[in-house]
Amino acid sequence: MKRARAFSKSTLAILRAMADQPDAERYGYELMKTTGLKSGTLYPILMRLSDQGLLEARWRPPAAEGRPARHAYRLTSAGLEVAAKSAKSGRSPAGAAKRSAEA
Amino acid sequence: MNRTGIAKRVLALARRIAPPSRETWVRAMENEASAAAADGAALRFALGCLLASARMALGTRRGLAVAGRLSLAVGLIGSGVAGMVWAVMMLKVPLAAVSVGLACLFYVTGGAFAWRSVRALRTYAVIGLTVAIAGWLGAVLAGHWSVFGSAYLAALSLEFGLVMAVLFAGALGLQGLHPDPADA
Numbered sequence: 486m487k488r489a490r491a492f493s494k495s496t497l498a499i500l501r502a503m504a505d506q507p508d509a510e511r512y513g514y515e516l517m518k519t520t521g522l523k524s525g526t527l528y529p530i531l532m533r534l535s536d537q538g539l540l541e542a543r544w545r546p547p548a549a550e551g552r553p554a555r556h557a558y559r560l561t562s563a564g565l566e567v568a569a570k571s572a573k574s575g576r577s578p579a580g581a582a583k584r585s586a587e588a
Numbered sequence: 589m590n591r592t593g594i595a596k597r598v599l600a601l602a603r604r605i606a607p608p609s610r611e612t613w614v615r616a617m618e619n620e621a622s623a624a625a626a627d628g629a630a631l632r633f634a635l636g637c638l639l640a641s642a643r644m645a646l647g648t649r650r651g652l653a654v655a656g657r658l659s660l661a662v663g664l665i666g667s668g669v670a671g672m673v674w675a676v677m678m679l680k681v682p683l684a685a686v687s688v689g690l691a692c693l694f695y696v697t698g699g700a701f702a703w704r705s706v707r708a709l710r711t712y713a714v715i716g717l718t719v720a721i722a723g724w725l726g727a728v729l730a731g732h733w734s735v736f737g738s739a740y741l742a743a744l745s746l747e748f749g750l751v752m753a754v755l756f757a758g759a760l761g762l763q764g765l766h767p768d769p770a771d772a
Contacts, residue, residue: 513616514623514633524617524624524636529643532613542616555623556616 495522496530497571503540503560504568510545510557531558539564591631595621598634606641607648614641 492500498520503511511519517527534540538561545557560568599618606614617637624633645651 512623513620524633525639525643526636528613528617528637528640532610532644542612553619553622555619556612
């Protein structure tokens with residue numbers, strides 16, 4: 486049987502930061518500043534959360550001419566549920582995330 | 589080159605090593621770099637992106653294969669050099685004899701296992717032949733005429749044993765890794 490892995494502190498930091506404003510779309514650099522994580526840590530986690538269906542990502546048009554489009558992130562309902570559970574218990578097993586995504 | 593220029597190079601490298609299946613995320617990181625640049629943190633951000641790309645690549649079969657081959661190449665060269673030093677220091681095998689044995693082993697096993705692309709194989713072949721000829725000439729000039737003498741065999745068997753050990757360890761390591769089937 487596969488053991489349910491706990492979320493890392495970094496993942497929990499991202500989940501909590503995003504759950505603080507559940508309706509707001511967040512950008513990568515902004516999340517780096519909020520959580521204090523480096524890009525090398527942040528992006529692999531965002532990808533994993535997206536793969537697990539806990540995060541949705543979409544492209545946002547440039548804010549000003551000459552600037553590139555930005556990838557914006559928001560927790561899905563499953564992601565919000567997992568973030569709420571992790572806030573209660575401290576470190577939530579990833580298995581709970583999977584169950585939430587399947588529900 | 590200033591820091592922004594270096595950051596651009598680093599981002600380009602990050603794009604090169606990232607698996608194609610993560611193209612959207614690579615573009616997301618590249619585009620976000622302009623926000624980091626506005627804060628003067630472009631290089632730090634880019635280095636993080638490079639690390640993220642490396643982690644992405646290591647999660648794929650292709651990335652694992654490259655990492656495996658690189659490890660194997662480093663292991664082969666390292667063990668060969670270690671064997672060479674040991675043979676010369678401890679067994680008093682002539683340096684020229686060890687060079688020939690080492691060159692032959694690199695030529696045959698290193699070229700075949702470490703890198704599979706045709707171009708790299710050609711390069712390996714040229715380097716291997718050059719070193720082998722240089723080693724053989726050195727052996728001849730040093731007075732060690734007998735190519736199949738005991739000194740050569742001792743050096744060759746020693747290096748062969750070390751290389752086989754590295755190959756075995758590499759094979760075990762690759763067997764134990766679990767690549768992401770989606771990126772196969």
